[in-house]
Amino acid sequence: MTDFTAYTVETAPAAARPIFEGVKAAFGFVPNLQAYMAESPELLAGYTALWDLFSKTSLTAHEQQVVYLTANFENECHYCMAGHTTLAKMQKMDAGVIAALRAGTPLPDARLEALHRFTTLVVRNRGWVDSAEVDAFLAAGFTRQNVLEVVLGVATKVMSNYTNHIVHTPLDSFMQGNEWTKPAAQAA
Numbered sequence: 001m002t003d004f005t006a007y008t009v010e011t012a013p014a015a016a017r018p019i020f021e022g023v024k025a026a027f028g029f030v031p032n033l034q035a036y037m038a039e040s041p042e043l044l045a046g047y048t049a050l051w052d053l054f055s056k057t058s059l060t061a062h063e064q065q066v067v068y069l070t071a072n073f074e075n076e077c078h079y080c081m082a083g084h085t086t087l088a089k090m091q092k093m094d095a096g097v098i099a100a101l102r103a104g105t106p107l108p109d110a111r112l113e114a115l116h117r118f119t120t121l122v123v124r125n126r127g128w129v130d131s132a133e134v135d136a137f138l139a140a141g142f143t144r145q146n147v148l149e150v151v152l153g154v155a156t157k158v159m160s161n162y163t164n165h166i167v168h169t170p171l172d173s174f175m176q177g178n179e180w181t182k183p184a185a186q187a188a
Contacts (some may be wrong), residue, residue: 004167006035015041019048021075022119029172033079033160036167050156055148059115062093069101069152073182074123077161079169081180087180104181116139119150127151 006015009030023034037044054064065088072080081102088098096108102118103110107113118131118137121129134147163169173180 004036004039006032007038008035012038013041016044018065018169019044023048024133031172033083036169037163043163047156047159047163048153050159054149054153055154057152058143058145059149059153061091062088062097063112063115064153065091065093065096066101066107066112067118067119067150067156068081069098069115070119070178071102071123071154071157073101075119075157075161076182077157077164078180079164079171079175080157080160081169082135082175082178086175086181102180104185111140113151116145117141118147119143119154122150122154 005011007016007020009017009024012020019041020030020034023030023061034044034047037047052138054067057064059067065084068084069081069088073087085098085102094109097112100107102134107116114137118129118133121133137147138144
């Protein structure tokens with residue numbers, strides 16, 4: 001197995017250091033994901049830019065977490081499921097919604113379930129979502145803008161989920177208690 005390096009602010013490539021400073025200012029530390037991404041400052045910059053852009057979409061903070069957690073579930077990313085579970089709890093997201101997202105079961109909130117279903121289809125079908133499903137998403141109160149914002153959220157998670165799969169990113173201590181393994185009934 002190839003070993004990848006987890007960089008620090010002091011050891012990171014020069015192009016990654018300013019990004020690390022921003023990440024450290026936002027989180028108080030550099031999470032392991034970004035520490036490994038620094039091997040490619042371009043990947044780190046791209047991920048950081050997409051993360052920032054997705055946070056500015058018209059989707060609420062809870063809706064953004066639904067997109068992220070759904071993509072993490074479908075891509076079976078242990079690191080990001082633990083991290084976003086922690087973030088969702090910090091945002092005071094409904095515990096039943098979080099539990100359903102972690103279990104891969106329907107959400108107890110109809111609007112969020114429509115978002116969950118649509119995001120699941122985007123990930124599973126690699127963007128080939130039937131027009132009837134797009135219409136159902138719109139009928140649930142979402143907009144065409146939201147359709148494309150889901151694509152942005154999924155793209156953001158592809159970068160982190162795939163990085164974690166390849167480098168085997170260890171969980172950060174702040175994720176303790178939110179460890180995750182895809183339920184056997186849902187495993188691919």
